[in-house]
Amino acid sequence: MAALATSWLLAGASAARAQVTAEPSAVVFPDPAKFAHGLYTEGEVGAVSFFGKAGDDVSPGFAVGARVGYDLFRWLALQAHFLGSTHQISGDNPLNGQLIQTYQGLVEGKLTYRFGQTSIFGEGGIGVERLSTNALYVLMVEPRYRVGFVAGGGAGFDYHSLSRHFSVGVRAGYFVMAELTGSQELMATTYLRYTF
Amino acid sequence: MKGYRALGQLMTLLAPLALGSEGCQGMNTPIYFASPVMPALAVTGMDDAMGNPPRIENGVTLQFRNPTAAEQKALDAQTAALGFMVPWIQRDHVHIELVYQVTNSDSKDGTFGIDIDGHNEYTEYNEDIVAMTLGEGNDDPPQYIPLIPVTPQLLGAGQTVSGTVREDDFNEAELDLDAIGRWMAPFNAVLINNSQVNPIGLSMVPPNVVIPALIEVDVSFTATAQMTCTYDIRVRDDNDQLLHDAGDTLFSPTPTLFVPPAMMMTTN
Numbered sequence: 001m002a003a004l005a006t007s008w009l010l011a012g013a014s015a016a017r018a019q020v021t022a023e024p025s026a027v028v029f030p031d032p033a034k035f036a037h038g039l040y041t042e043g044e045v046g047a048v049s050f051f052g053k054a055g056d057d058v059s060p061g062f063a064v065g066a067r068v069g070y071d072l073f074r075w076l077a078l079q080a081h082f083l084g085s086t087h088q089i090s091g092d093n094p095l096n097g098q099l100i101q102t103y104q105g106l107v108e109g110k111l112t113y114r115f116g117q118t119s120i121f122g123e124g125g126i127g128v129e130r131l132s133t134n135a136l137y138v139l140m141v142e143p144r145y146r147v148g149f150v151a152g153g154g155a156g157f158d159y160h161s162l163s164r165h166f167s168v169g170v171r172a173g174y175f176v177m178a179e180l181t182g183s184q185e186l187m188a189t190t191y192l193r194y195t196f
Numbered sequence: 197m198k199g200y201r202a203l204g205q206l207m208t209l210l211a212p213l214a215l216g217s218e219g220c221q222g223m224n225t226p227i228y229f230a231s232p233v234m235p236a237l238a239v240t241g242m243d244d245a246m247g248n249p250p251r252i253e254n255g256v257t258l259q260f261r262n263p264t265a266a267e268q269k270a271l272d273a274q275t276a277a278l279g280f281m282v283p284w285i286q287r288d289h290v291h292i293e294l295v296y297q298v299t300n301s302d303s304k305d306g307t308f309g310i311d312i313d314g315h316n317e318y319t320e321y322n323e324d325i326v327a328m329t330l331g332e333g334n335d336d337p338p339q340y341i342p343l344i345p346v347t348p349q350l351l352g353a354g355q356t357v358s359g360t361v362r363e364d365d366f367n368e369a370e371l372d373l374d375a376i377g378r379w380m381a382p383f384n385a386v387l388i389n390n391s392q393v394n395p396i397g398l399s400m401v402p403p404n405v406v407i408p409a410l411i412e413v414d415v416s417f418t419a420t421a422q423m424t425c426t427y428d429i430r431v432r433d434d435n436d437q438l439l440h441d442a443g444d445t446l447f448s449p450t451p452t453l454f455v456p457p458a459m460m461m462t463t464n
Contacts, residue, residue, distance in 0.1 A: 094297040094428045095228065096358060138228040138428055 032114050036164045036195040042067040046189025048085040053141050054183035061087035077110040101132035117160045124153025148179020167193045229256050229429040237417040237425035255414035256429050260285055260437045261444035283317055283408035287370045289434040290409035294361040296427035300351040306421025307350050311342030316408035317449035319377025329456050341387050343369040374407050383456055
């Protein structure tokens with residue numbers, strides 16, 4: 001009886017096949033190729049500080065900004081950058097304590113080097129800056145007009161989330177203001193990026 | 197994941213709006229006018245030949261443009277409707293503030309005072325003229341009654357102090373000047389009293405009056421020690437009436453200098 005049962009089981013079994021027993025290759029996780037790229041937008045908050053002549057009369061201030069850009073390649077992007085910041089007039093003058101705002105719009109290029117979830121980037125551009133008041137003219141820091149060219153660049157660090165759309169990062173940039181004779185500004189912000 | 201996508205898209209929409217709202221704030225941002233460098237408001241602290249504390253003054257004319265044809269037509273229509281002249285530069289649309297800084301460069305403490313006069317498009321007020329009129333026939337020290345007095349302050353040797361003459365101070369002065377110039381108000385009564393506390397002398401002012409703003413600000417500085425005063429004038433120009441376009445022409449009214457009649461000298 002036992003021999004009969006054994007033969008029945010063996011008769012029903014399928015043919016044996018060879019198995020792959022080698023170690024699987026290492027998988028990059030998350031795969032950067034799966035991160036979204038193309039059109040993106042960023043919102044940022046941080047600070048802007050002036051140096052040079054304007055630095056003597058303008059305190060560092062809070063900044064808020066946004067970028068809209070497009071990844072031409074994984075490593076190259078073009079972006080439009082808008083930033084507003086608010087400051088107090090400082091120094092030994094009657095306007096001490098008065099508020100002044102700056103508005104900047106720039107066109108920038110951005111180079112990115114990615115390794116896994118993180119990347120570093122460098123960017124630079126040129127644009128226009130506008131001051132909200134003529135306070136710096138009254139203080140003889142700037143010429144009569146409140147609109148001028150601004151140019152410069154900076155670098156940053158980006159960390160991509162496990163979502164294919166979101167990343168966060170920090171960046172800093174140094175810009176020269178053409179109309180503010182002998183003045184520069186340093187901006188440092190943290191941002192949240194969404195790639196469509 | 198849909199929620200994240202919606203958040204990202206919302207951020208895209210809100211970022212330009214946030215910047216846009218900040219930009220709109222810029223539409224009502226002030227314009228500053230620096231005080232003239234010459235003559236600088238600097239006094240030695242030495243009394244003059246009459247034994248009075250030294251005084252020095254200068255002023256800033258705020259340059260406005262003339263109204264356009266459409267604006268002039270609207271002013272004329274409003275004038276006809278109200279039955280009295282409606283000014284081109286109005287207090288409700290031109291907001292003035294003055295910020296100052298006084299430095300005592302002497303080796304002794306001293307007291308300083310700042311007085312503010314000026315003119316609108318109808319009337320000019322000069323406290324020196326008023327003091328001269330009040331002093332006729334007597335040898336008393338000059339009695340200065342400015343449009344806006346800044347409370348005298350004691351300032352230590354080598355010290356610096358800053359201050360602000362606020363928009364509401366100018367609002368009061370602009371009402372007073374219009375009341376004096378166009379509505380026959382007793383000048384010392386309206387200048388000495390705050391209209392919100394005691395509206396004495398303002399009974400002739402129509403309740404629907406359109407008050408002209410100052411278009412020149414004159415500052416007098418006096419001190420009992422060697423001091424300097426610098427100031428800047430801050431103007432918020434709601435209707436973009438300040439002169440800055442090349443095609444605009446300068447608004448140049450010819451205000452009448454206020455001279456107090458002796459009969460108006462009343463006590464309070």
